[in-house]
Amino acid sequence: MHSADLDCAAAERRIRPYVSETPVQRSEWLSALCGALGLLTFYLALDRGSASLAVPVIGFYPAVVAVHSVAFLDEKLSGLQVLGVALAVSGVALIGAAG
Numbered sequence: 001m002h003s004a005d006l007d008c009a010a011a012e013r014r015i016r017p018y019v020s021e022t023p024v025q026r027s028e029w030l031s032a033l034c035g036a037l038g039l040l041t042f043y044l045a046l047d048r049g050s051a052s053l054a055v056p057v058i059g060f061y062p063a064v065v066a067v068h069s070v071a072f073l074d075e076k077l078s079g080l081q082v083l084g085v086a087l088a089v090s091g092v093a094l095i096g097a098a099g
Helices: 003-018 026-048 051-059 061-073 079-098
Strands: none
Touching: 026 051, 051 061, 051 079, 061 079
């Protein structure tokens, strides 16, 4: 055996615990596709509109995730979280109305 073969075998043993043996699931591909489309539309919004309107939408993502977690994962939001979502919605609405 050559030293290069030994180096590759040693590297494979070090990397193996971090590599998943399971195939990529459909939801992971869908998540990647949605993320790519979201980034693309964000850049289009920056290109065609003003940054003062496009950037607050990115800051609105946590509120969207919170609402979807209630709708799809049956999670419960605390009163403070509901207040945060309401403030985020009203903030984006005010910025959009002013722009």
